[in-house]
Amino acid sequence: MMSPGAAVTVALTALRVNALRSFLAMLGVIIGVGAVIVMISVSQGARAAVEEQISALGANTLNVRPGSRNMGGRRGGAGSAQMLSDADAAALRDEVPYITAAAGFMSERSVTAVADGMNWSSELMGSHPDLFAIRGWTPAEGRFFDMTEFDGSARVAVIGRTVSRELFPAGGAVGAALRINGVPMEIIGVLEERGQSSWGQDQDDIIIIPTTTMRGRVSGMNWPGVRDPVQTITLQIDSARNMEAATAEVEEVLRIRRGISPGAEDNFSVVNFAEFLRARSETEQQLGLLLGITAAISLLVGGIGIMNIMLVSVTERTREIGLRLAIGARQGDVRNQFLVEAVVLCLTGGLMGLGLGIGAAYWVQSLEIFQVSVEPMIALVAIGAAAGVGIVFGFYPAHQASRLNPIDALRYE
Amino acid sequence: MSDQPLIRARELTRVYRLGGGDVHALRGVDCDIAGGDYVAVMGASGSGKSTFMNMMGALDTPTSGELVIAGQSLLNRRPDELSKFRNETVGFVFQQFNLLPRTTALDNVALPLLYRGTSSKERRERAAACLEMVGLGERMDHHPSQLSGGQQQRVAIARALSNEPKILLADEPTGALDTKTSEDVMDIFDNLNASGITIILVTHEHDVGERAKRRITFRDGVIVEDTQ
Numbered sequence: 001m002m003s004p005g006a007a008v009t010v011a012l013t014a015l016r017v018n019a020l021r022s023f024l025a026m027l028g029v030i031i032g033v034g035a036v037i038v039m040i041s042v043s044q045g046a047r048a049a050v051e052e053q054i055s056a057l058g059a060n061t062l063n064v065r066p067g068s069r070n071m072g073g074r075r076g077g078a079g080s081a082q083m084l085s086d087a088d089a090a091a092l093r094d095e096v097p098y099i100t101a102a103a104g105f106m107s108e109r110s111v112t113a114v115a116d117g118m119n120w121s122s123e124l125m126g127s128h129p130d131l132f133a134i135r136g137w138t139p140a141e142g143r144f145f146d147m148t149e150f151d152g153s154a155r156v157a158v159i160g161r162t163v164s165r166e167l168f169p170a171g172g173a174v175g176a177a178l179r180i181n182g183v184p185m186e187i188i189g190v191l192e193e194r195g196q197s198s199w200g201q202d203q204d205d206i207i208i209i210p211t212t213t214m215r216g217r218v219s220g221m222n223w224p225g226v227r228d229p230v231q232t233i234t235l236q237i238d239s240a241r242n243m244e245a246a247t248a249e250v251e252e253v254l255r256i257r258r259g260i261s262p263g264a265e266d267n268f269s270v271v272n273f274a275e276f277l278r279a280r281s282e283t284e285q286q287l288g289l290l291l292g293i294t295a296a297i298s299l300l301v302g303g304i305g306i307m308n309i310m311l312v313s314v315t316e317r318t319r320e321i322g323l324r325l326a327i328g329a330r331q332g333d334v335r336n337q338f339l340v341e342a343v344v345l346c347l348t349g350g351l352m353g354l355g356l357g358i359g360a361a362y363w364v365q366s367l368e369i370f371q372v373s374v375e376p377m378i379a380l381v382a383i384g385a386a387a388g389v390g391i392v393f394g395f396y397p398a399h400q401a402s403r404l405n406p407i408d409a410l411r412y413e
Numbered sequence: 414m415s416d417q418p419l420i421r422a423r424e425l426t427r428v429y430r431l432g433g434g435d436v437h438a439l440r441g442v443d444c445d446i447a448g449g450d451y452v453a454v455m456g457a458s459g460s461g462k463s464t465f466m467n468m469m470g471a472l473d474t475p476t477s478g479e480l481v482i483a484g485q486s487l488l489n490r491r492p493d494e495l496s497k498f499r500n501e502t503v504g505f506v507f508q509q510f511n512l513l514p515r516t517t518a519l520d521n522v523a524l525p526l527l528y529r530g531t532s533s534k535e536r537r538e539r540a541a542a543c544l545e546m547v548g549l550g551e552r553m554d555h556h557p558s559q560l561s562g563g564q565q566q567r568v569a570i571a572r573a574l575s576n577e578p579k580i581l582l583a584d585e586p587t588g589a590l591d592t593k594t595s596e597d598v599m600d601i602f603d604n605l606n607a608s609g610i611t612i613i614l615v616t617h618e619h620d621v622g623e624r625a626k627r628r629i630t631f632r633d634g635v636i637v638e639d640t641q
Contacts, residue, residue: 006533013515017514017515324524325496326472327500327505328499328500328501328528328529328576329496330492331493331496406472407467407472410472410507410511
């Protein structure tokens, strides 16, 4: 029997002889594998984006907002419904057994921060100290504010990396003075860098101060009839299993607190954002499946191209096959020769497709429509798919070649 | 030397079943060929000489009869067994050379050794030695297209010799060559036979046939003349 190394050498020689034709035959596989790579990168990117958003929210959290979840005709916008308050957060923490932490917060899109002669426009967030723990945030420098500072409306601020970089290019933010809309504050900590959110927002462009300080001194946000209002309450639930039960109990407690009569519609909503994201991710995975089918069809077409060119090659080289059989090639040798040729053809195409696919994936990423994730494992997928196509579609022509009668093959014109 | 001839054929028949009926290519051939013999097989086309040659080279097997070559019966053998037999026992030289294009003379000559699993170093060494033997030691890296017809046929002879066969089978080896080149090629055959290799060649040229020690003539599927 011929050694495997010799078989590959023979195959490479044959392919080099017909370089252009080999390349054209490979095109289908190149495009097919490229499509598979793009498909996987996009769907993994979508999944990664969802996981990132979920982890940014903190594990097992529920968000409560004013305004109804349903788009009913009588419903106003979220802002027009009665605000939630710190008291609501405290009541939920005390009355609902599954809740391990509750934190109300509010935010203002754009405030002007001035420090050291520099100024920067940033998002201001007023928050309960527990939010840091719920979100899993850690300080990169300094510390976060505590309950004493919260209760005392202390003028303390925690800033994000971007704010720190813009206002203190030379460093030394912690301990420095900061004016927010003219109100002086002391910077006590810098948040660890979190980077861009999956929708492209800079998560480090933020200033966080106690809700009490924000309400009393900075934005003057108030709401008729509501003491200590907050825009959102984030609840941490002890386990993913209890999310539904917790949702039901939160709704019950809030309906009583807000005096909603039985049968009337909620004027607040409890959102399991992680669940919402996962549902959206399922849609994206179905899109991925559709892409997968398209990729499979491209590979099938590519495989048929390979089979076609191999059949042509077998016919053209009938005399060569006859000669090889005459001088001692066994049927298996001839079959392997053509099979190896088909696989080498497909693998070469697969590697080109890998390059094409990765290039296309990065191009898609540059369009900033989808998040794309190109993982090293994808090379294995490309090689596996290409080799598989080579074996499946190369087998028939190779088998045909091995079954030739040496006398007829030698006489073939 | 044993008493057994190198090739022993008894009552060989070969029937091709075609759509229009059976064709009897061989109708009972008896023939012994001793080791070291030099045989010219002659006859008109359709006489059965090609079928006979194919059987000597184990490319074809008899429909009935008895055929023993180098101690092995060639009846009812599987294709792979016949391949192994050809690789070990016979060397082929064809009228149209049948060299692989875009492949060096050296690699063409080494081809039979590829199917034996010979190491690549030994393949090269043996192929080079065979090319030296036919006087092409200087042209090992040439492709067939860079060689003349006579040189191509010498490469083909070197290929037939690389596996050290007991029998060299040549089918019209000078059919595509001019007179002068034909003589050079026939000189090589003469020398090879002198060194002990059994040669069987098919030819319709009488001056080529004259060089052989023995001439077997076929007509209508049987041997009609056998002159030593």
